[in-house]
Amino acid sequence: MTEPVVTLELAKKYGLLPEEYNRILAILGRTPSHTELGIFSVMWSEHCSYKNSIAVLKKLPRNGKHLLAKAGEENAGLIDIGDGLAVAFKIESHNHPSAVEPYQGAATGVGGIHRDIFTMGARPIAALNSLRFGNPTDQRVRYLIDGVVRGIGDYGNSFGVATVGGEVYFDKCYQGNPLVNAMSVGIVEHHKVARAIAKGEGNPVLIVGSATGRDGIHGATFASEELSEASEEKRPSVQVGDPFTEKLLLEATLEAIESGYVVGIQDMGAAGLTCSSSEMSAKGIEKTGKGGMELTLDHVPIREKDMTAYEIMLSESQERMLIVAEKGHEQKIIDIFKKWDLNAVVIGKVTSDGKLRVWHHGQLVADIPPMELVLGGGAPVYYRDAVEKKPNTTFPTLKPDAEIDFQKEILSLLSRPNIASKQWVFEQYDTMVRTNTVVGAGVSDAAVIRLKGTTKALAMKVDCNSRYVYLNPRKGAQIAVAECARNIACSGARPLAVTNCLNFGNPYKPDIFFQFQEAAKGMGEACEKFETPVTGGNVSFYNESVTEQGTVAVYPTPTIGMVGLIDDVSKILMATFRQDGDTILLVGGKMSDTSSGALNGSEFIVAFYGELGTDAPHVDLDAEKRLQDFLNQLANQSLAQSAHDVSDGGLVVSLLECAIMNQTLSLGFDVELSAQPSETAIQELLFAETQGRVVLSIRPSHIEAVQALAKEFELSCDAIGTVGGKAARLRVSGREIFSATIDAIADVYFNALENALQLEK
């Protein structure tokens, strides 16, 4: 087979800039081979090199007392949780593959993130995801939702890790470019942590797992450009997942690491063999002062005939790992993989001359210093221009409360796909396999997974209200972190650390880069305040699609994934009411926070007035931190029966959720609120999404203790009603605003999404 001639034109076709091509010529001192050009183009793609984002990401807080591996140092963040255990977790996007091939795109997203976790020696214990789509009544969007949900379910269910939560969000900005962010959480004993390093001259390098095919070639490059009609042709760039093989690979990998003969290991995700070999070699050189790797591609098990070196190096075939074994013990590793009916083949060795050298058919097809390829080494770093462009949105003229039928509007808000239960989605996921799920998907503020053999549990959550970020990137990102932490704290856990998935448009557009920079700043400020360092994650740019109105970017969406620790499973808190007669409290914020503009960014003004407002809701990071500490104390002293935060939909939605989210024990309430004397006070009181607030239910006998504790943390704490009965009743300043049976409310809440997905347009 003849390979294309390497020219600047070809380099541009592979996504490289002219100045990048010139740097390659300078590094090599010659024209690269076709294979080398392929290697540089994927390693220097946005997806692998973070070239447009790393300068900003480096400013995020990355230090914390429990961190065992820092951001970017290993495949995922690693946090000490005591008992000799560590939690490894990470979130990653698979947006572009899911846009053109939703089933496989989402499935391989799940597979890829789990591999990132078990390549560290950790056994995945839970998966979460954040999904964003356009209007659910649109046919194309329904096709995407169906494919993505089935893809996540089929892969995760078969792989045997519980998918315990996530968020599903709808907005027309995601119509052509859905977001699929997948998170995996794993547990590893400290002494079994495996590292992604190639060291020890002469140590054999093995490829294990599936055979290599032509799927996914240039997937990393595809992920680094905008979606267009031509993207459909990139369907072959989407990898194909095999959860059965991944399950075998998991068991074999953990067994191999357990054997003690694994020196280093890295999974093959984006840019496959290229990325794993160059990153592992570069790490070896960086950590030990010398290293390198020599590979002979003729030994790589392939599943298609006549694959070129270029194709083998760039293939993104799934369910593969690269292992550096201890010399003389490679057969032990091979035997373990053979037991699981998997390939394990020696394809090269660690060297000491600082080069990545690749042979195929007796020819030297690549000879590159790996340090030049990687982030932190020779990969380009750019500082893009950032210019603020305020979105063209307005705040509506509010109707007087007297003209609003609150009974109707509250139920209508509850049936909005963004508010309603996502049960239709979550029931398609196995949420319980491995029998650790104490709190599953969609029934509380965060999922809770107990750790067998200890008294501990982990709370986990993904969150981001991107409308807020669009309206105010810095404040919106602060809120994303704050809400996540609040959800974790409402579950009785102490927030530990953050992983993030930053989904933005084209970074070469100054207004997009401004959003990115500001959101990163806001996220950093919140993480600093909450002492939850950023342990890693992923950046996904180019989330734009061509519409009739031109190229449209998604709302800036910095999805936050957070993990928190509960020392004693008996202290776990849930969102829903538990007992007749309990007192309902509203903690944090202030009743008087219903100033003009309080409805900014709320689901209510979007639904009722068709406007977004001009800013994100109010947030106070100091108060958020105090609220988290208060919730922590409350849980530790077992003073609360339930805790649920106030977020999308405002206070009224939060109250209704407390009543109905747990279908095995739904309890009504009687709540009386007081409103300021203003014409619009009731709508603001009910629907404002002011941050830093939670609804608690407590035993009546605990009220003094809880109020004293709230005072200690300088939080307002008002008794607003009582739990009980089979109806929800809400009065504001003496006037009855809402009254419905629990069954009627639940009927709306649990069926709305399915109805929207089936509705004739």
Place this chain on the structure above:
Amino acid sequence: MSKLRFGIIVFPGSNCDHDAEAVCNALPNAEAHLIWHKETDLRQSDMIILPGGFSYGDYLRTGAIARFSPVMREVTKFANDGRPVLGICNGFQILCEAGLLDGALMRNANRKFICKFVTLKVKNNETIFTSEYEKNAVVRIPIAHGEGNFVADPDTLTRLKDNGQIVFTYCDAHGNETPDSNPNGSLENIAGICNKSKNVMGLMPHPERAAEALLGSCDGKKLFLSLVRSFMLQTH
């Protein structure tokens, strides 16, 4: 007093093997060990569990490949000797494919994977698997499957009924076997059946996921306790 030894078969793709193992090991007078599907020696086991999961990826048809696994010849002999075999979810599917249980399990009626807690009725409590339950007790145990829609021809159904082989059915909270309480379209709400001699049982729900209050229900634990009790009675 000797302990009851549960042997849990691990097929490639089994993923509820460790869950069953943990529950069995926590029982009084019982212990569990895993048996790799390439092994053929079941002499260390008093009872066999075929756990849930996706054996061989379930790529051809659920349970269709697993039944040809080397260990299944031995499991069939074990069952034919009258010794207890329990198939949970994928294990139930494998037992049907292997001909150790009647009927078959098809795609759920709504064609989607379903994972949730359901309520079941104990139709027959006179088996070694269910002796700790009251007859017609209503219990909460989760399901998690894409292919649990039980079908059988009319003659088989009559035989299952006449012999008391229908062990669990899906029902509402009051014990009524209504269409609404049938999650997957199963014939007559059937959730679990046994063979004629009642030493082999398969069920789609996961009793091992309902053996701890912390996880939402203890109702599944009685199934395992029933097995321990019958073993104790038998060995004394």
